[in-house]
Amino acid sequence: MAGHRGPGIGASEEPFPKSEGSILSDDRLDRQQRFETDVQPHFKGLYASAYRMARNVRDAEQLVQETFLRAHLALDRLQPGSNTRAWLHTILQQVRTDDWRRRSQPVAPDEHQPAASQPSGDLLAPLDVEQALACLPETYRSAVLLRDIEGFSYQEIADILGIALGTVMSRMHRGRALLRAALAGKNS
Amino acid sequence: MSCDPERVTGYVDGELAPDERAQLETHLPTCAACSAQVAEERSLRARLRSLPQPEPRPALEARLRQGLAPRGRSRLAAWLALAAVLLAGLAWSRGSATLVGVQLARDHRHCFSAHTLPAQIWSNQVDVLRAFFEKRGTRLPPLPSGAAGLELVGARFCGLLDRPIAHLYYSAESKRLSLFVVPEPVRLDGPYTLRALGQHVRLRRVAGQAVGLVADNEEDLAAFERSFDHSLALFGGPEVPPAR
Numbered sequence: 001m002a003g004h005r006g007p008g009i010g011a012s013e014e015p016f017p018k019s020e021g022s023i024l025s026d027d028r029l030d031r032q033q034r035f036e037t038d039v040q041p042h043f044k045g046l047y048a049s050a051y052r053m054a055r056n057v058r059d060a061e062q063l064v065q066e067t068f069l070r071a072h073l074a075l076d077r078l079q080p081g082s083n084t085r086a087w088l089h090t091i092l093q094q095v096r097t098d099d100w101r102r103r104s105q106p107v108a109p110d111e112h113q114p115a116a117s118q119p120s121g122d123l124l125a126p127l128d129v130e131q132a133l134a135c136l137p138e139t140y141r142s143a144v145l146l147r148d149i150e151g152f153s154y155q156e157i158a159d160i161l162g163i164a165l166g167t168v169m170s171r172m173h174r175g176r177a178l179l180r181a182a183l184a185g186k187n188s
Numbered sequence: 189m190s191c192d193p194e195r196v197t198g199y200v201d202g203e204l205a206p207d208e209r210a211q212l213e214t215h216l217p218t219c220a221a222c223s224a225q226v227a228e229e230r231s232l233r234a235r236l237r238s239l240p241q242p243e244p245r246p247a248l249e250a251r252l253r254q255g256l257a258p259r260g261r262s263r264l265a266a267w268l269a270l271a272a273v274l275l276a277g278l279a280w281s282r283g284s285a286t287l288v289g290v291q292l293a294r295d296h297r298h299c300f301s302a303h304t305l306p307a308q309i310w311s312n313q314v315d316v317l318r319a320f321f322e323k324r325g326t327r328l329p330p331l332p333s334g335a336a337g338l339e340l341v342g343a344r345f346c347g348l349l350d351r352p353i354a355h356l357y358y359s360a361e362s363k364r365l366s367l368f369v370v371p372e373p374v375r376l377d378g379p380y381t382l383r384a385l386g387q388h389v390r391l392r393r394v395a396g397q398a399v400g401l402v403a404d405n406e407e408d409l410a411a412f413e414r415s416f417d418h419s420l421a422l423f424g425g426p427e428v429p430p431a432r
Contacts (some may be wrong), residue, residue, distance in 0.1 A: 043241070043244070043249065043252070044241070045241075047242065047243075047244040047248070048241045048242045048243075051242035051281040052242070055308065056306045057245065057297070057303060057304075058302055058306035058412075059300055060242070060244075061244070061248050064248065064252075065248070065252065066246070066253065068252055071394070074397050102352075115300060129235050129236060129239060130214075130239065133236075144236070147201060148232075148233045148237060149236055149237065149239070153203070154198075154203045155200065169194055169195075169197060169198045169203065170194055172197050172198075172201065173193060173194040173196075173197035176197060176232055177193075179232060180228055180229075180232060180386065183232070
């Protein structure tokens with residue numbers, strides 16, 4: 001339910017500790033302040049995306065930690081007024097890709113994708129939305145999640161995933177078609 | 189115009205150029221298939237948007253706070269942290285059994301403290317897990333699917349100092365045991381026992397491969413190892429592949 005969405009980090013909790021002493025330079029204080037204002041409010045949303053990618057708590061936590069670490073290091077490259085949420089999602093995708101390369105294999109749950117070779121039109125047990133999403137091949141899942149759950153525009157999705165604008169539309173179409181088929185209990 | 193299902197998707201998302209959109213809006217009342225696609229995609233989008241949002245564990249927020257908070261002596265702290273990593277790396281490269289044991293204890297505790305075990309593959313069949321790991325370049329020694337009441341439930345690759353190692357989970361009602369296949373080099377002349385982070389660790393070789401066993405309870409570990417050795421002695425391991 002949408003009501004589960006909570007405020008960002010810092011909104012319901014104490015702000016991050018400012019400093020341990022007075023040795024911090026103004027630059028570093030500014031930077032930290034910017035991180036708290038611009039980046040931290042996206043913590044919960046980013047975790048939710050990471051969890052939907054990884055589908056287990058441990059990997060989702062690692063993805064978010066690495067994303068925040070990289071965002072912290074690269075904060076100077078974030079232009080004031082630019083789209084921080086899209087920027088964080090771009091980093092998250094990079095972290096995910098690097099993680100795959102490191103493992104040189106997709107995470108195991110993706111091995112349970114519906115077999116593409118089955119003839120279309122077969123009736124299967126209908127899945128619920130979460131199950132259907134989990135079965136969706138990663139290529140389509142990332143596009144559908146970024147659009148339908150995160151609400152990004154096609155252009156933003158193209159930038160985040162590093163793909164052409166036209167590819168976004170075709171992935172959206174194919175992804176939704178596969179989801180509809182899974183929800184209806186059909187192969188497609 | 190003829191039907192173009194991809195363009196219908198673009199229409200649902202409000203991503204068409206004004207002229208394309210006008211064309212499609214003329215086409216829709218005349219085409220049942222495209223109209224149905226619009227309705228179904230809108231309904232799907234509403235269902236996706238109403239999914240509950242996964243919530244992070246409070247511990248993650250705390251860890252991020254700790255890790256990213258600025259510190260006065262950051263440069264010194266960074267150097268010290270780097271030095272610690274280098275030292276650990278050096279110890280690892282020389283295969284220190286103690287260091288390996290502590291890492292295994294930490295990983296055992298980490299995995300078993302998760303809300304659900306973070307297995308990448310769930311199975312109680314050694315053959316299934318063997319195929320999973322072999323496909324990814326890790327050979328498993330002969331292993332039992334259960335011993336001393338503990339049953340194999342699943343496995344994953346864990347990263348220990350950036351080296352992926354096979355971590356197999358055994359559990360019973362209240363007992364938990366981890367079996368790690370430790371990559372070489374590891375200095376291990378004979379079985380090595382260690383107590384670290386409240387866990388009992390046993391490093392030894394099985395069919396030439398270094399293996400780490402970790403359990404919360406010393407008796408569980410000893411019983412598992414006895415039963416394991418017994419089956420190895422009898423059959424060369426219950427799941428041992430035929431001699432080549």
